[in-house]
Amino acid sequence: MTTKQKIIIGSLETITLPDLAITDIQVRVDTGAKTSSLHVDNIKKFKKNGKVMVRFDLHPDVYNLENMVSCEAPIHDIRRVKSSNGTAEQRYVISTLVKLGSELWPIEITLTDRSDMSYLMLFGREAIGERFLIDPSKAFVNS
Template sequence: MKTFDHLSVIGLREWVALPDLGVAGLRAKIDTGASTSSLHATDVETFERDGQPWVRFTAHLGTVVQLRHRRCEAPLVTRKTIKSSNGHAQVRYVIRTALALGDRVWEVEFTLACRKAMRYRLLLGSKALIHGQLVVNPGLKYVQDKPAFPATLSPVTGAA
């Protein structure tokens, strides 16, 4: 069996923070079957700042019982057509922002989607796992410590 020392192990569920958006204490579901990560957002609207496209949205955090929300703004990276597991296609806005998980911080692309019916407000897809140099042990949950906030940790080497 091969082992890789430079990879960190995470479980199927982990605590994360989005420091550039001012969000901490967010439970994430790890989904290796999803390419792109997704964040639960509503009231999404585009606008321009200094001639560049931006998006403003309400990020919904916490759980159904302890619902929290925060108004956020981020540069708009692109719009992307995402096909769900049931074959339904949807055009979503894509942002890139810092993600803190354990002692690592790196840039991750998130689609903004309504995840109201989902248990977890943030889904971490395979591209984020690759850039964060992470492997998933599906038998574990909450392996990493909650990230420090604000995140003042070193970025992952080679992250994009």
């Protein structure tokens, strides 16, 4: 039996979400979070060709809030999520591709307001899966 070598990642990385046309977004790698979460604004549920969708805006560059990207994606699920401060909320969940280094795979992302957080996205343990090992003393290893 062959075992695939796991890739080392740091506590911070830069990813791409190609389905959403988002490149070079900095994420906080967080094994305490089950699902990844993304800071978005103006979340609107709608139907398109019979599919239930969600439309949202995000600012991929925290240093340039004038740069805004509008996205839409099918709603994969709606979940009750408890945040790190202990409050729970219903969140839309989308399924989308993520690229980190040379790896490309589908992940689930919850959409929420993370405006009071330092990073626009948390990269949770379901996204990390069995692909990576985390070295918390490093950052941007695969960026």
